[in-house]
Amino acid sequence: MARQMATTLLRNRAPRRALLALVALAALAACTSPVRLATPSEIKQANSATPSPSASGATGGTAPNPAASASPGSTAPTATGALAQLQADYHALIASVLPSIVQIDTQGGLGSGIVFDAQGDVVTNAHVVAGATRYTVTTSDGHQYAAILVGAATGSDLAVIRVGADAALKPATFGDSGKVTLGDIVVAIGSPLGLSDSVSEGIVSGTGRSQSEGNGVYLTDLIQTTAAINPGNSGGALVDIAGHVVGMPTLGASSSPRSGAASGIGFAISSNQIVIVGQQLAAGGAITHTGLAYLGVNTSDHPGGGALVENVVAAGPADKAGVKTGWIITSVGGHATPDANSVGSVLATYKPGQKVDVMAKLPDGSTRTVSVTLGERPANP
Numbered sequence: 001m002a003r004q005m006a007t008t009l010l011r012n013r014a015p016r017r018a019l020l021a022l023v024a025l026a027a028l029a030a031c032t033s034p035v036r037l038a039t040p041s042e043i044k045q046a047n048s049a050t051p052s053p054s055a056s057g058a059t060g061g062t063a064p065n066p067a068a069s070a071s072p073g074s075t076a077p078t079a080t081g082a083l084a085q086l087q088a089d090y091h092a093l094i095a096s097v098l099p100s101i102v103q104i105d106t107q108g109g110l111g112s113g114i115v116f117d118a119q120g121d122v123v124t125n126a127h128v129v130a131g132a133t134r135y136t137v138t139t140s141d142g143h144q145y146a147a148i149l150v151g152a153a154t155g156s157d158l159a160v161i162r163v164g165a166d167a168a169l170k171p172a173t174f175g176d177s178g179k180v181t182l183g184d185i186v187v188a189i190g191s192p193l194g195l196s197d198s199v200s201e202g203i204v205s206g207t208g209r210s211q212s213e214g215n216g217v218y219l220t221d222l223i224q225t226t227a228a229i230n231p232g233n234s235g236g237a238l239v240d241i242a243g244h245v246v247g248m249p250t251l252g253a254s255s256s257p258r259s260g261a262a263s264g265i266g267f268a269i270s271s272n273q274i275v276i277v278g279q280q281l282a283a284g285g286a287i288t289h290t291g292l293a294y295l296g297v298n299t300s301d302h303p304g305g306g307a308l309v310e311n312v313v314a315a316g317p318a319d320k321a322g323v324k325t326g327w328i329i330t331s332v333g334g335h336a337t338p339d340a341n342s343v344g345s346v347l348a349t350y351k352p353g354q355k356v357d358v359m360a361k362l363p364d365g366s367t368r369t370v371s372v373t374l375g376e377r378p379a380n381p
Helices: 040-046 081-100 271-284 317-321 340-347
Strands: 007-009 101-106 109-115 121-124 135-138 144-153 158-162 185-190 198-212 218-225 237-240 245-253 266-270 297-301 307-312 328-332 355-361 367-373
Touching (some): 081 101, 081 109, 101 121, 109 185, 109 245, 121 271, 144 271, 158 271, 185 218, 198 340, 218 245, 218 340, 245 271, 266 271, 297 340, 307 340, 328 340
Antiparallel strands (some): 007 245, 101 135, 109 121, 121 158, 135 144, 144 158, 185 198, 185 237, 198 218, 237 245, 297 307, 307 328, 328 355
16 A cells, blocks of 8 residues: 655654643654764764853853842742642653663664563664664663664564663563554653653554555554654654553654645554564564454555555455456445545454455446455565
């Protein structure tokens, strides 16, 4: 299936955003430029304190005196009631999760990772470690460890690297992404632009999304969020208010002359996929099953509505059922599919082996419904 908006892998880093908001809803910016490796000077600048005007030797003005605006005997206001409780809850949430989120440095860049188990396995995006031979894991308390690659599943954009049990890393708690619903408050934790332990918060703005990474990898069952995720967040954690990992930030929508800026749109691989793939990689370095329903077609938006079948995978489920290139899929399993992305959203609610009716418009204007026995998405298509 073709992607519906420009997306960028979040391999490297961009500036940190603020942690708290007074209300549950927040509109936070997503990645809006093509991914590239951050230069050493950029990383140094992002991690350096901004000098004051007086320190820089600037003339023509006097730096404001913070104390001058305060009345004698005045004190800073303190939060009370529900607001104080909200802030305390956020503090507790971040403190509990941070030890399980690490920064991963390679020769080609950096990303983030989630401590997967007590054996020192760390799960991350496959594109974070792709092409590298050396991996350095940095924990939230500043300790650094060398790691080895256990295995990668490029089709799922997931990988596991291993530090070892001696490091005594704290495993994260993974939640059930199948229970994630629109409006859920979530927090993204990672290392955008090398700013380790950065936190941004937002809500779940979509579930069951499907997006192309632009490198032959097509991800499904993604969680869409308004939490700001930028290059360097890749492989990190999207957690719910209970501190459970429900996703892994992987893609950010980018602007284009045609669609304009795309702020507050990011995508995370669901925790259920992370657990299924991560367990297999940690155990044997490879995966044999994804557990994801597979139709076996690539589609794009049709101007008149529906998902235009661009090609059909030979011997795949759709091919066996008689689906042809040029058909316009209008519903799957009785669920309307007004565009290509909705096909992936519907498939995310099914399991391999289930049968669904696929309704389509044919090039001659007629309609046809075929029964398709869904397959399992290949591990590395």
